[in-house]
Amino acid sequence: MKASLITYPTEKKELYRLLKTQLQGLVDGVTDLTANLANVSALLNQALTDINWMGFYLMKEGRLILGPFQGKPACVEIEVGRGVCGAAAVQDQVMRVENVHEFPGHIACDSASLSEIVIPIHNAKEVIGVLDIDSPHLARFDEEDQRGLSELVRILEVLLTFDKRTSSV
Template structure:
């Protein structure tokens, strides 16, 4: 795991307020999706405690394709409906999984991962990708994470140029 700076507050509402402010500053006048998602994954990896992977999968030719990320190597292709990421796309809803070993069809890209949160990303009403974050701890993510990361994704949706998708 990456050591997290002590500059980030322990209170999750304060943490996400700061992260979302930092994301807006990072994306100011930089609409490129790859550059923006690269910085967004690095921002999350450096700020969130107890995570071992942070990144994005983008929709391409009807499946999820690995995008910018921080962490160990990852699965490159994920079918819609398969695993936590594919389920988020199929259902078009956030997947907050407290123990991935209990999730039917979980894809174990990193056997150390125990919990996961996946948030769909939309462009023009269609899912264009997902934000995926893994943790080596069970029950790492809660409703505060869900709320803060949904706002994080909304910022990405609004400030990046998704017209490539």
């Protein structure tokens, strides 16, 4: 179990409402992409239960490259269209997978992962990366998680500064 100074609500609507406030406080006025994504990954890792990996993959030269994350070492590079992250990026839609072993082409970076949610991140309507969260439990993520995490990503899209000249984001 994760130790936390904050007691997070168990009710998901309340949880995501609190996380939106905390996320805005963390990234407001900070323009460094790596620092912001590192703090956001730490925040979500601390607040969400029953997850074993969470982080970001960012588009670079037509591939998803590992960004800030929390968890075990992960796949460094994912081809667009491969695995859950690649599918989310190419289809530009949230992928909520109840059982990753039933997902065609799933990339198993951590054999303990059983379910996954991936949310595309945009800059000027272009997919520039994804938020990826894995769980060791089947069907861990529901519609409320999808809604709450998508709202957090929309905040990131507005608040973060993406610099296309240096990192494709």
